[in-house]
Amino acid sequence: MTQTSHGDDVDFIRALAELLRENDLTEVEVKRDYGEDSALNVRVTRTPAAIVQTAAVPAAPSYAPAPAAAPTPAAASAEAPQTASNDPANHPGVVPSPMVGTVYLQAEPGTDPFVRVGSQVSKGQTILIVEAMKTMNQIAAPKDGTVSRILVEDGSPVEFGAPLVIIE
Structure with missing residues (x-):
């Protein structure tokens, strides 16, 4: 059985966190097998900054379908602005x-x-x-x-x- 140092694991987890930040990811999960009796399972997640800043009211929701055509000025003014009170979330x-x-x-x-x-x-x-x-x-x-x-x-x-x- 190969022994790895705690410091190596910490460095590995820090590298995963940096990977999340650099690539704008929200989650990464890795399993490292060191041998029959030794493994490291790591799941690193982060909350995107847009969600943190707006308290669960995203500025541009990725789940909303794109409109087929741009609304006319009259239609745009008739639409209610996206607020916390009418946000589907x-x-x-x-x-x-x-x-x-x-x-x-x-x-x-x-x-x-x-x-x-x-x-x-x-x-x-x-x-x-x-x-x-x-x-x-x-x-x-x-x-x-x-x-x-x-x-x-x-x-x-x-x-x-x-x-x-x-x-x-």
Whole structure:
């Protein structure tokens, strides 16, 4: 069995943290095997500065679909500004993403989506999938209710905590 010093592990973890910062990543996980009886499992995460500065109200949410065309000046003035009161992340029925990954609204391409706007769901029912590190993670409805909004597009990337669906 090869022994590694505690200092080497600390230096390795510092290097991972620096990698996060330099590449603007939010999470990295590494497993090092030193032999049969020795291993180091490290998961380093950080909160992006935009989320910290705005107290969970991102300035430019990555989960919102891009508009098809630029709104006209009249339409732009009629739209309500994005504030904490109408931000989907603050809605009491929001289902946030439990992880960073890619969201899928159906089990396989070409099949019916798990839910649609207006669908009745039961607590524990699968409402979508988030793929993370080649693993398909079923996201279950946290309560009974009706899907009032789907806030993500099929195949789009999501961040940890990003609002996915609203159930009322």
